[in-house]
Amino acid sequence: MLTYAAIIWANATALAIISRYIFGDILCFGFSYQIAGYTVYFGEVLIAVAMLVLCSIICIIGKRLLKWVQIVSALILFFGIITAFIAIVIHNGGISIPDFPQGGSYDKVM
Numbered sequence: 001m002l003t004y005a006a007i008i009w010a011n012a013t014a015l016a017i018i019s020r021y022i023f024g025d026i027l028c029f030g031f032s033y034q035i036a037g038y039t040v041y042f043g044e045v046l047i048a049v050a051m052l053v054l055c056s057i058i059c060i061i062g063k064r065l066l067k068w069v070q071i072v073s074a075l076i077l078f079f080g081i082i083t084a085f086i087a088i089v090i091h092n093g094g095i096s097i098p099d100f101p102q103g104g105s106y107d108k109v110m
Helices: 002-023 042-061 063-092
Strands: 032-035 038-041
Touching: 002 042, 038 042, 042 063
Parallel strands: none
Antiparallel strands: 032 038
């Protein structure tokens, strides 16, 4: 349980970045501040807090619901990776070795 509590804040704050990429500036309202050159808006803070509250409620309600949430999340992740892999193979016409520049630091690895 401590492991989830230690990383859940990072996932909640990443949700604002993902939503800005997918939905554009829909959450860019309210006051704003900057951290390392990245502007953070009140709408993005709200989505992060809402996610933290939702995860807290799921953890508080009980282990039975938490178990199913974790199973469904793991299945979504697994099938997402498989789908992305298949899409890349179809798009590229197969799996190929990356074309690293010759004489670079990658030669030592390959």
